Amino acid sequence: MKLGEIAEIINGRIEGDRDIDITGPGKIESAEAHQITFLANPRYEKYFSDTKAGCVIVSEDFNPKNPSVKISVIRVKDPYSSFLRLIEIFEVNDDEMESGISDKSDIHSDTVIGENVYAGSNVCIQKGCNIGNSTKIYPNTFIGRNSVIGKNCKIHPNVTIYKNTEIGDNVIIHSGTVIGSDGFGFAKQGDSSYKKIPQTGKVVIENDVEIGSNTSIDRATIGETRICRGVKLDNQIQIAHNVVIGEDTVIAAQVGIAGSTKIGKRCMIGGQSGLVGHIELCDDVIIGAAVGVSKSIMEPGIYTGYRVRPYREDLKTEARIKNLDKLEERLKKLETSGK
Amino acid sequence: MKLGEIAEIINGRIEGDRDIDITGPGKIESAEAHQITFLANPRYEKYFSDTKAGCVIVSEDFNPKNPSVKISVIRVKDPYSSFLRLIEIFEVNDDEMESGISDKSDIHSDTVIGENVYAGSNVCIQKGCNIGNSTKIYPNTFIGRNSVIGKNCKIHPNVTIYKNTEIGDNVIIHSGTVIGSDGFGFAKQGDSSYKKIPQTGKVVIENDVEIGSNTSIDRATIGETRICRGVKLDNQIQIAHNVVIGEDTVIAAQVGIAGSTKIGKRCMIGGQSGLVGHIELCDDVIIGAAVGVSKSIMEPGIYTGYRVRPYREDLKTEARIKNLDKLEERLKKLETSGK
């Protein structure tokens, strides 16, 4: 894309060469001559004079410390937002390449495929599914029977979606993720062995959800496991049967949520935290990283610790543990003085 | 299935319409008219008068609080067991659909396939394998050479089974799981780099084992990694080389077990717990969630804590930490009174 076109898209003013060819975005410290970068944070200004980028997006009032630097700039109101806009555009152009139904895919004749759907090689879609318009399904992904996938979704390679799953619009699912595997339910028998309790429910994923790689979401025993509108799940998250995750909640990598637990709206859960089964988190709860949540939390706020506590309380406890040596010294002093 | 047939299967007495068509099980609070549900726990009785289910399985002596409710019921001795029996039946009917060897699979001519085996599209089975009767292998699953899989197994889509793996009868493996990847073994060299120690052993999985999604079980360095009869593994579990897991042991999601550790029979390990390598757990040990087990445990019982302790001891320690502020106050009082 010519720099002139880019300036028009982000509504900026060029100082430099309108005809430079830009192929994508880069970081100011490592961009190459065919890349565009930006400068918003003053901490990065030191890179301005040496960057090899073809152009730097700067704020309208930006003054380089070394005015002799010869580099094309585009001046805009908000360099960061303009830059984000650009990387979206380069990304979309890039993705136009995948289209059509591969003749190496295996799609059951009794399945409905919308318009403008992409299905790559070795994609397998079983009987009775319905795939919405403009959805992209990448190679080696499996979709089990009677599953419904909405419009504009992106299902990356090697994803597994078990039967009867319902997925909304604009959902992104990364590779290796498994949706709808059996919940972990067994009935103990008299001889200490276990008998499988069939898991006959399903998984429902609402609109605008993104799910990272190698995440597992189990189907419900009966009923449904539900991921509500706008939820963002990172990689390697485990979501057990009958869990419900509320709208716009964000969960970091390697979190585990046990069966039937319900999480409210706009919660944030830090990486590697674990929630036991059959508890509830109300809306707007923030859980730190590696926290063990073993009881319901019904007050918004920040919670941390191996055994979950309100953040301030946890900090105080931690400080007390750190000061145990001083406590002991004071005790010793008393003991000695008492003699 | 007609309600009349269902009543016969679970040996119950219908009060209502024998001709209702039931397509599957549902939860009492959300079931629809074509679903059957049950009532065992009195806590759920409040849903009885409003359920939209086609039928409720109740106990022989059940008396609705509101006798005017018009809904078909089936009376049985044990509603929960009868219901479990039904969901199994609906599940089996459902699974009859997959059968035969897909012409889009790639099965080596020098591999033995039993009777009534299902192999879906893009299934790849290498040379020298043996697949038992009535085993189902779902699309996009890979089975490496010289592996043996027993009868009646269910290997879900996108599973990877490396060469020389031995799997018994009635084993279920969920999607994304990897069996037989190399153990993590390297020899440090003089220049601080590492040299791979070839992992030439195998994985043996005995009868009646179920393994969740995205779990990893590494092959042994030499010898075998063994998952014994009846073990149930949840999702995203990591089992290192040469581990042995005893019969009827149950392990929850995201547990990690390091190399050569041996776990006894009938143990239960809570989610996100970790066991270091080269230790042993005797039979009937219960480990809580997120526990760090760094030494062998040779006494049955319950163990918890970031640094594993017997449960009661851990509780006491936890209480003492919680009361550190009071301890400090008492100390301050003594210091002041001593002046």
Next chain:
Amino acid sequence: MKLGEIAEIINGRIEGDRDIDITGPGKIESAEAHQITFLANPRYEKYFSDTKAGCVIVSEDFNPKNPSVKISVIRVKDPYSSFLRLIEIFEVNDDEMESGISDKSDIHSDTVIGENVYAGSNVCIQKGCNIGNSTKIYPNTFIGRNSVIGKNCKIHPNVTIYKNTEIGDNVIIHSGTVIGSDGFGFAKQGDSSYKKIPQTGKVVIENDVEIGSNTSIDRATIGETRICRGVKLDNQIQIAHNVVIGEDTVIAAQVGIAGSTKIGKRCMIGGQSGLVGHIELCDDVIIGAAVGVSKSIMEPGIYTGYRVRPYREDLKTEARIKNLDKLEERLKKLETSGK
């Protein structure tokens, strides 16, 4: 392979039958007649008289306690090293079987495939890739467009490599692993929903790296996520966008590393540990298992604990917590004596 050939390879002296056929290595306690084993650790000497192995590699000066045992031995300087050498040789022979480009693979015409490359069935390689000589790509693996893979690599089944990934020589990647999935980046909107920040960077994996099964390595937002030469990653590790891992660093299973964190050379990180984002570890840092690292570490050494501390300090704190009951008793004694 005849025992005579083996003795030549490891430069040892046979006492016994040169013509025994050996098909692979075994453990001394469980090896069969067609397997070779070794004896280096005196703890295993008790198995010598009963082993069923075809041959035992022993040290030059080994004297069996029971001289009447009739078993072939090969005497060498260092039995363990000789044995490792042998299992490598058996492994290589074994792997010769996979070769050629399967006609069930789907490789874009505009991709460069080196000499002697293996690509199994259902392998999908998109446009613009470059696969180096003697690299093996196993069935059902996906490689996205414009990715470059070096020489002599082994990419196991069901691996996903997203577009623009760069992989060096002699890299091994195990099944279920995902390289280059989107980093977890979202911008919060006024209505509390999140907007995806496109992740346009890439993943670079240098020479001699090994990556276990079901591991996730996210692409950078801009720039790159980099795994340097000789790094060894175990199973189920999560590496977020823009992370850098230094040369010869070893990371055990289920570790999570958050965005933009930089790890030095020759570090070791124990299983299930977590590192927050935007921190740094200098060279030669050793982190224990299940450690929570929430700040940069700029001194080499060993660090442990739920809240990371230098190892010795952590041990002392732990001892103080264990002794809290005694502290309380001493306090009580003082209180009573003061009355």
